[in-house]
Amino acid sequence: QLQLQESGPGLVKPSETLSLTCTVSGGSISSTSYYWGWIRQPPGKGLEWIGTIYYSGSTYYNPSLKSRVTISVDTSKNQFSLKLTSVTAADSAVYYCARQYSSGPGQPTMIDYWGQGTLVTVSS
Amino acid sequence: DIVMAQSPLSLPVTPGEPASISCRSSQSLLHSNGYNCLDWYLQKPGQSPQLLIYMGSNRASGVPDRFSGSGSGTDFTLKISRVEAEDVGLYYCMQAVQTPITFGQGTRLEIK
Numbered sequence: 001q002l003q004l005q006e007s008g009p010g011l012v013k014p015s016e017t018l019s020l021t022c023t024v025s026g027g028s029i030s031s032t033s034y035y036w037g038w039i040r041q042p043p044g045k046g047l048e049w050i051g052t053i054y055y056s057g058s059t060y061y062n063p064s065l066k067s068r069v070t071i072s073v074d075t076s077k078n079q080f081s082l083k084l085t086s087v088t089a090a091d092s093a094v095y096y097c098a099r100q101y102s103s104g105p106g107q108p109t110m111i112d113y114w115g116q117g118t119l120v121t122v123s124s
Numbered sequence: 125d126i127v128m129a130q131s132p133l134s135l136p137v138t139p140g141e142p143a144s145i146s147c148r149s150s151q152s153l154l155h156s157n158g159y160n161c162l163d164w165y166l167q168k169p170g171q172s173p174q175l176l177i178y179m180g181s182n183r184a185s186g187v188p189d190r191f192s193g194s195g196s197g198t199d200f201t202l203k204i205s206r207v208e209a210e211d212v213g214l215y216y217c218m219q220a221v222q223t224p225i226t227f228g229q230g231t232r233l234e235i236k
Contacts, residue, residue, distance in 0.1 A: 046216070046229050047230075048227070060223045062224040063224060096173075107155075107220075108220065110179070111218070116172055117172055
């Protein structure tokens with residue numbers, strides 16, 4: 001059974017960088033059939049797709065965050081990571097890592113596995 | 125970006141009764157491969173979202189057959205034939221025909 005587990009600081013100061021890692025177990029992050037993504041959900045609000053990465057390193061970002069986001073992959077550790085720079089209170093959210101099925105080149109689609117989510121609060 | 129609009133946003137339902145949620149997109153979600161890139165997710169209280177329906181009408185593994193999805197292009201519907209207490213939560217539609225992937229606002233289903 002595939003499992004995804006987010007890890008990282010739960011509290012980040014304004015203007016600093018939010019860094020999270022997702023560890024994948026029960027399956028290989030190098031599978032050609034999947035992308036690996038990040039989604040966030042501010043408290044009491046809806047879901048926002050942040051971006052996704054293929055095992056080869058190809059990335060796709062939400063333009064609303066693109067200037068501040070970097071997603072990377074470490075196939076040797078079966079992990080992928082999120083960095084979000086210059087955070088503000090508006091970046092406070094539960095951050096989910098997830099697996100997205102690949103329908104072809106540049107085509108991440110359905111999210112079939114989600115991590116449990118980790119709450120990140122931006123506050124001084 | 126493709127805008128996803130769900131209705132209603134709140135849905136009180138009596139157990140055993142049917143329920144229906146609409147999802148409309150600002151652009152067609154029909155991919156060149158012939159599939160609609162529209163999925164439905166349920167986020168139960170305190171949990172991560174879970175996949176219910178993919179490509180518009182395909183039930184995900186383990187999803188009860190009381191859940192069904194239909195529609196094509198820009199107009200989609202999720203139906204629950206007989207609501208059970210365990211179906212409470214937030215229902216989201218999501219489009220993946222193009223990035224950025226976008227979600228509907230969510231529909232909160234509650235038991236009367």
